[in-house]
Each structure stands twice: as C-alpha cells, then as structure tokens.
Amino acid sequence: MPETNDTPRLQRIDAATLAQRLAGPQPPLLLDVRRRAAFESKPRGIETALPLLLDADPPRIPDRPRATPIVVYCLCSGEASSTRAALWLLAAGYEHVAVLDGGLPQWEAQNRPLAALDWTRETGRWMNIPKTGNAAAIDAPLLAEAAFLFGQALPLRRDMAVLFVDMVDSTRLLLRHDAT
Template sequence: MSIGRITPAALSERLRHSPAPLLLDARRRDAFRREPLALPHAVPIHMDEQPPQLPDLPRSTPIVVYCLCNGQASSTRVARWLDAAGYRDIAVLDGGWPAWLAGGGVTAVLAPEARRQIAGWTVLAEEPQGDLIAEAAFLRGLALPARRDLAVLFVDMVDSTRLFATHAPEQVLGLVQAFMEIVTEIAVSHCGDVHDFEGDGAMLYFASPTESLPAAFAIRDALAERRVTRPDLPEVRMALDFGPLVIGRIGGRERRGLSFIGTAVHTAARLLKLAPPGGIAATEAVMNHARASQQDHANAFLLHAEPQHLKGFDAPVSVYLTHQSSRRRKT
C-alpha cells in the first residue's frame, strides 16, 4: 500500500510549488454544511455517498487527503480507496484539519461547485480490506502500549434473548448481521471503527465525541428506519463516554488482539442499562464537547434526576439521557 504521511508544514511548502498536489477533503455532507471552511482549492469527497465516488485522473497525480478529525480515520479510508483505484502518490495529512489550523494554515470557504474542478469521476467498486481503521489511522506510528484520549460508544440490541425463542438460530444470525452492518457502516463513515462484536452488541471507538455523538444519532435513526421494513429487527440502546485509554496488544504468540483499557470503557458499558430502547446515555465529558460544538445534539439530552452509583465506581456519575422528543420524526 503506497500511502504516506505529510505534516502541515511540509504540505504548505508543497503547495507553493508546481505541480501542487490535489487536495481532497473527506467528510460527510452535513459536516460541510456545519463547517464550510477548507484548505484552498480542496475538492470534497462525500463520505456518506453510496457508492463512494473518486476523481478519475491519471494515476500518477499526487494527492493529499485530510479530514476533520485529528485521528485521520476518514482520510485514511479515502487513501485506501485511492490506493485500490491505482493511484501511486497518496499522502494523508498528519493531524488532519485541526493540525492545519493549529499551524496557521490558510483556509478558504469551500464553494458548492468545488467538485466541478474534476471533470471525471469513478465509482469505488469494493471497499478495500485491511487492518482496523484505528491501526492504519490514529494509532499508526505509535509504539504500543500507548495512551490517548478516545471516545467509546457501546451499542446494544434490546431484548435480543427473546429472538432465540421466536426465531431459528440462522434467522437470529441474519438479524444480528443486518443490525451490525448498519452500525459498522455508520461508525466508519463517522471516523470510527468497531473494536469488537460481543454477541448482541458492539464497542466502537472514535478520536473524539465530535465524531461519536453524531454517529450514535445516525445509528439510532438508521436502525429505526430499517425497522419499518424489517419489524423483527431489535431496537437499539447506546452509551458514550470520553477519556484517556491505554491501547495495547494482548494475547499469546498464536493470537493477539488490540485492547482498550480505561475508565471510559467501563463507564460506557455500565451506562447501557440506563438507556431506554431507542435511547442514548452520555457522560459529562461527552456533553462538554457537545455543548461546545454540537448544541443541537446537546439539546437532545436531559440530565438524569440523580447521579448514578455504577458498579465498581466509588463516586456517583452524572448521566444524561436522550428525551423522547429527540427522535427523528417522519414527514
């Protein structure tokens, strides 16, 4: 895989000389609406476009991809697409958009017609397979074990045990697959990844709540929409936290896996039982991020009447739950 990394300073220098690399800005369409600024002359790649579309240019064209999160998850994903399409000179911007801003990089408003800079587009035939997004993106180059702040999102199928009483095991497997396919696709499109599928649930992780919180609402809405045509699909409940985690490998010589150790993992797991069907539970750490940059999501939560005493924790935890009116209404 011919994917490199480039620092903001090195990219700034490259942009002063000809030929300058093609800049691709990888994010969802609603993210462009919320934050219209971008690197000058960047071309948007819509992460929620199905199937994904890529520029159809000479494969020797130098390309630099960046995304809004400092973990480079979406930009790494697009870089993989480009590599699979045959491009040979691809780099991901180290630290993404936050690093570019922190370095005093020039910005410009991304014009709606920016995609017209590219005359030809091609459809991604198939998602490339490979390492976990985290290992290829925001854990790349880190000596493990490593410590960094991450957002954790636990997803649970409500009343899944009942399925075994009403469905054959093969049917249950099909329902779990349909459920987790939606969860996985949305997690990856929001700069996240799945750490593990645990029976009727999954643990997802993201660089920050800026990605995990919109992902939680998108998962909830997508599963609710899918239940219209597949009513036996279970409802979902979710819980989020954010904080420092230690990431390292565990296991023996025959089999090793990536492990996430930290309070945020246990807090989110314990909060799951407090979320009602279709509901989302979140901690104060997540809400602080939401109030700063995602007020519409923050407004969807109400503080639980009493701080919760969670198993294994000495101090009570403030818990926020989505209220019923936060659910998307069909028109």
C-alpha cells in the first residue's frame, strides 16, 4: 500500500500529552482495550474510556465520524492489544488514531487518576470490525506483518507471551498442519 500524505498513520501519545488533551475543550475518544477477564480482575481505567472487548464475537469498534480523534490503550506496557485495535480503526477509515505509549501501566506510574469502568454495556453506536486488511479474517495480516506493511513501528517493549500471541496466528497454524 503506497503511502501518501493523506494516508492515516498510527500515532503514539505519551501520558502527559493525553492528560492535557483529555482536559481540553475537545477531548479524544478514549478506548480501553482488553478481554473480559482482564476487566473482571481490574475494572478500573482512565476516566471517560469506553471498553473495547477483544474477545467479543464478533469484535466491535465504535461507529463515530471518521475524523474523530481516538486514543487507545491496554494493560500491557508493550501496547500489543491497543496496537491491534488501532489498526482495526485505521482499516475502518478513522483518520486520527493514537496508542498510549506504555499503556495503562505508564498512566498509573505517573500517578494519574483511575476510575471504575462499566465493561458490561456498550455506550453509543458500535460496528463490527471491517473484514479487510487488519480484520479478524483468516487471510488478514498478523499484527507484525500489518505494521510492517503500513510502515508502522512496533512497540519495543513486549512480554514474550504477548509477542508470541501476536506473531503466531493459531488458526493459520492449524490450517497448515491439517493440510500436511
């Protein structure tokens, strides 16, 4: 995919800049990206964040005007889940998508406030993720592959388990194993 000046790019934002934008007159839409079990064990996040469930079937993203600024974050400092969700948003046509550098751990390390999040209900309009590009289809690029193809930098800090989950698509492995 050739890049033009009009091609939306995944951005990174630090906790201090996010705090300033959240306090401003037009705060970004904030998405807390995790699985249900993670919300159950730690139901707190950044105030005003909307929960985006990674294990929803099918996965869903907010349906807002595509020029809406969006910041996504997750529980891991390597930003694996938030990067995946950000790529879904870019594939859906959102123009201003950023990932919180260091995720929720970095926000907490700076003693920034947390609030209870109700992950059990959707607020506003939501839509299924697009079935193209970075979506959940079997033929969709993996996170690392998609990031490379879109010229995005992958997070530098990752736990090995997160890296393994992102780099290996078990569906593809099973299909290849069955074909032999």
